Structure formats: structure tokens, C-alpha cells
Amino acid sequence: EAQVTQNPRYLITVTGKKLTVTCSQNMNHEYMSWYRQDPGLGLRQIYYSMNVEVTDKGDVPEGYKVSRKEKRNFPLILESPSPNQTSLYFCASSSPRGSTDTQYFGPGTRLTVL
Amino acid sequence: RKEVEQDPGPFNVPEGATVAFNCTYSNSASQSFFWYRQDCRKEPKLLMSVYSSGNEDGRFTAQLNRASQYISLLIRDSKLSDSATYLCVVNSPTGFQKLVFGTGTRLLVSP
Numbered sequence: 001e002a003q004v005t006q007n008p009r010y011l012i013t014v015t016g017k018k019l020t021v022t023c024s025q026n027m028n029h030e031y032m033s034w035y036r037q038d039p040g041l042g043l044r045q046i047y048y049s050m051n052v053e054v055t056d057k058g059d060v061p062e063g064y065k066v067s068r069k070e071k072r073n074f075p076l077i078l079e080s081p082s083p084n085q086t087s088l089y090f091c092a093s094s095s096p097r098g099s100t101d102t103q104y105f106g107p108g109t110r111l112t113v114l
Numbered sequence: 115r116k117e118v119e120q121d122p123g124p125f126n127v128p129e130g131a132t133v134a135f136n137c138t139y140s141n142s143a144s145q146s147f148f149w150y151r152q153d154c155r156k157e158p159k160l161l162m163s164v165y166s167s168g169n170e171d172g173r174f175t176a177q178l179n180r181a182s183q184y185i186s187l188l189i190r191d192s193k194l195s196d197s198a199t200y201l202c203v204v205n206s207p208t209g210f211q212k213l214v215f216g217t218g219t220r221l222l223v224s225p
Contacts, residue, residue, distance in 0.1 A: 108155070
């Protein structure tokens, strides 16, 4: 089954404790992206990657890091989480053939930073 | 001004009703337009792309007005299962495959 998976689905942590949210897709997609979703603000892009070893900042990259060492994986790293990073996070992937293609989203990770 | 603006709703309609959502976008160079559906606390899923000539998929009709930078979604014969948040999505010409999401319009269909 074609899918994007994220882990963990729920996480409660404390300020400053490094964490990683994993994202994996099995569709051989080149493009992957991370979003955060907050009430009243909609989905905002954090980082994106056009292919292995190619990443770039989205609209709200501060406090986050990413890496793309393999095509299927795109982990999101919070080196020193803060309460303002409490949010719902989505990973997405797509294959850039032709016009902007459908983005397939993972199920989301709900993060609470105390 | 937000790049993509939507009325947040909620729109409360009875089953069988016709309901329309509107969306405006600010970047006239945008080329790709979509409606995504998001159920409560779940991931967004593509509902339909929006083409210049307008397009229909069953009970759903999408329209694009480039001159007014306006997108619409019409749902006919609403079902209880249509209750969700509908996200208007536009590509940003400033970035490869960069999509800009509206904050969504919430629809509640009641029996």
C-alpha cells in the first residue's frame, strides 16, 4: 500500500530535550516536505527536500533541522524544543512530474512541549 | 494580506443542501489550484484539482476565476460524510512544488 508514515504519532516532551520525528514514504517520491499546523494559521511549510541531500527552508524553519540521506526518509529534528513548537506536524511527499502534483500526507504527529 | 484566504465558517447545512465555499489568492502568477479535505485531526487529502475551464467530480464542482483570483467549490446534495474542513491550496510560483494552504472552511452537515 502506498503510504507516508510518521513516528511517533503523539509525543509529550520537555523544553530542551532533543527529539526526532521520522517520516518515511514507499512511493519512490523525490519531493518531501514538513508542515506544521496551528489553529488559525493553517499549514505552514517548515522544510522541503527535492531529492537526496537536497534540502531547503520553507516558511517557518527556525528551531528545526532536517536531513535527506535516503530517498524514502526525511526526519525532522528539534535540537532544543520550546513550547512554541507545540503543534501538529505533517510530513508529505510527491513526485514532481509535470505540474505541481498531489502531495500525500502522513497521519500527523501531535507534539506537546512543556 | 494572506496568500490564500478562506472564510473559516463553520457552514452548518442540512443533508441534501447545496453549499459553496470561496477562496481568494494574492499571487497572480500562481498556476496550480486545489481543494483538499481534512477530517478532524487527520491528514489533508486531495479532493480535486481546479482547472481554468472548471471541473466536476460527482457532486463536487470547482471553478477558477483568474481575473478575480478567486476559486470556488460547490457541493451538491450534501451528505453527513461531507462534514470536514476544506482547504484551498495554491502553488507559489516562488518555490518549486511549494504549496500555500488556506486556513480552511469548516462544513457541518446535519441530519
